[in-house]
Amino acid sequence: MQLTVWTYEGPPHVGAMRIATAMQGVHYVLHAPQGDTYADLLFTMIERRGQRPPVTYTTFQARDLGKDTAELFQQAARDAYARFQPQAMLVGASCTAELIQDDPAGLAEAMRLPCPVVALELPSYQRKENWGAAETFYQLARRMCADTVPAPRPDGGRPTANILGPTALGFRHRDDVIEITRLLDRLGIAVNVTAPLGATPADLARLGDADFNICLYPEIADTLCRWLERRFGQKTVRTVPIGHGATRDLIAEVAAIAGVDATVALDTSNLPWWSRSVDSTYLTNKRVFIFGDATHAIAAARVARDELGFEVVGLGCYNREFARDLRVAAALYGVEPLVTDDYLAVEAAIQTLQPELVLGTQMERHIAKRLRIPCAVISAPVHVQDFPARYAPQMGFEGANVLFDTWVHPLVMGLEEHLLTMFRDDFEFSDAGGASHLPSAPLPLAGGVGGGPVSTANYDGTSPPLTPPRAEEDLWSADAERELLKIPFFVRGKARRNTEKFATERNLSTITLDTLYDAKAHYAR
């Protein structure tokens, strides 16, 4: 048993739902108790979808268990076919139904429904959401391509590609697809099929017609891409075009495979100039902690170091399936890889590393909020705010612009930082005023306003309080404490922690003015 407070991924059948919901003409009959219907709200509330996910839950109850839950399943499948008339059907079991072993695969086969039926074996007690999505996508595509022969390629026609991986409930998948489709168009490459997002089972049957595949989200599409390589001999483009450099790499890779001229698409984003312009000087070596799915985390690390000039101090992912890739990347940045789906372990790592910016998921956003560290979200799991009304891709050149803005805006701006230092003694610029962009009530800052410890009165998480009860409170001499208050509020917590660490390491019983400045010199970059 694993004690879990928050989980990064849902169960594998939620992954299957992400495939079914992304597509048209698919219906998923899920043998599951009533509570599992909560998953609908992920799509209708978080993603604001205007249709119910195409899922029928058998919703068996305790009183059915002694009787015939198998008949209940068959009835639900029959009704679902009659009502929704799908082109293809997925059948499977959620965690509870897996235990009662009704065998949806065999039951569905015996029914001889008049459409292709793919029985999903998604082991709920071993696997998770992304794996479930990848497996479902692969099984469905494989079934639809079973007897297909690729259409003959007309000579001199445009090269064609499949864009594989975008799903429902994906982090900015909707906009990434638009961006990459445009990019391919500029290269003179036609999109054969984009799947699963917006595709029908009949579209999946045409996958073999494309010249090559773009594995846009390896977590979802890698399994299928490997099979397509074998089945149709299609090459796979594996560069994930997140960031300016990665987008140019994708263009080069695509151009080489398709035999087209890369230069026509070598556009630029605003990122390079925005990053070189002087206001961005203050971004130099900002310490950044990165966590998410492996693909987004690895891509973010490259952008952070090479395109924004940050220092990557932590890199991790929650999906063990891609742990090897993440370890390779971590070695590149000289940091310990953090491969875990334990939210508390991630929280502990952030606390230890004390980054100046966190790039993470909604989970890390919550951690960063409590630690008062700026944060931008770069990866699923998603929240309603990760589905903005505006066009906001992560991929391609426009994606690079979005990354610059969303990662830099949480930080204090360069010029602002100077002004804060200049005016810190101004009476109107006191801590009591709080930050001008925040509500008037000043919030407790990490490290405490005016030296007081952060109030943990309302804190009831399962992790230890973020600021340890301060036995070191009397560590500070009065003049050092006063001097500390002159340090701008947004770096004061860090100054306090560094000084205390410095003092502890040297077994100093009191922090004097000199200790404060010795520590400052010690930690100066």
Add this chain to the structure above:
Amino acid sequence: MTPALPATTPGCDAAPVLRERGQREVFCGLTGIIWLHRKVQDAFFLVVGSRTCAHLLQSAAGVMIFAEPRFATAIIEERDLAGMADCNEELDRVVDRLLARRPDIKLLFLVGSCPSEVIKLDLTRAAARLSVKHAGVTKILNYSGSGIETTFTEGEDACLAALVADLPADTTDAPSLMIVGALPDVVEDQFLRLFADLGIAPVHVLPARRADDMPPVGPHTRFLLAQPFLGETARTLEDRGARRLDALFPFGAEGTTDWLHAAARSFGIDEMHFRRVIAPGRERAKRAIEHSRDRLAGKRITFLPDSQLEVPLARFLATEAGMIPVEVGTPYLHRRHLAGELALLPAGTLLSEGQDVDRQLDRLRAARPDLTVCGLGLANPLEAEGLTTKWAIELVFSPIHGFDQAGDLAELFARPLRRRDVLRV
């Protein structure tokens, strides 16, 4: 010649009920943890279940509230099922680790789930075993919030029923009043003030805000249900000798009056005194409801089954806001506790119990009411079809009981209608 009218009451208390069996679109009882863990401030809820349970809790919580959790899930893994690990030993290990991290926990609920029920993991025995181990520090109880046994608010019912079994015996001979059901603190305080003004004492609440404050129960306990979904809790209280005071549920001016009146009558409070005490609140409630009445009067409303609050809320909207209930669906219809409510529902209201969601949506699309109260999974799809909706779950999370929330309650229903009217996009 006109046919003779059947000699029945004008309400719905004798009306036939459409009982449906099919796909249900409701939460399981685990969801109650979201509000129960905020109510009892030194309690912790440990779900023994699957990744799905953990995902449900954070999805339900994430969409609705942002809060630090005093709940967690012990996720059953392959090795537990394959017998490579002993589930009971694993559970003990998880509980030990949890309690070591959180010494502030005074009451721990082991909450059963669908998987734990199906593999027949005996949490009652586990709770007894762990209670001995952690005696004097943490009390450990258990209940089932599984979706194969409980629907949404039935989770609170199961939790409170588990608490009742553990309540101290009231050995005094004096009558006492118990308010049963988790209410927001602000509402609870209002009721306690009213009972004090009426001269009723002592008054206890279940659940109390702290584990060591849980009320005593005995043959002289009289209790008022604050929520309509507490059938099992009421039964266990009655088993311990307590007596239920029958009343409307405290929604709206009339419901709250009747609810308070039941207690006043039972405690022999003078009628004039009762009226004097409640008059200001009752008047305020009526004035506040009046703000929304224009918007609501004459509008047709359908409730899809969700929280079991459907019948009392439909009664409130019909009698005090002039709305016309079309279909009132509920996951479970407790006829005895709802008798007074049903009698006040307009004749002709379709009552349905259970669910076959696709067929129910067919009826809804045919009836096209002005407002549909439904779960989060259905709200946006129905809005996209042009049906105005109200999230049922908000009714469970918001303070809606009592005189001073009556206006807010009406406003919750009026807001979606007003929004529909003001938008020009």
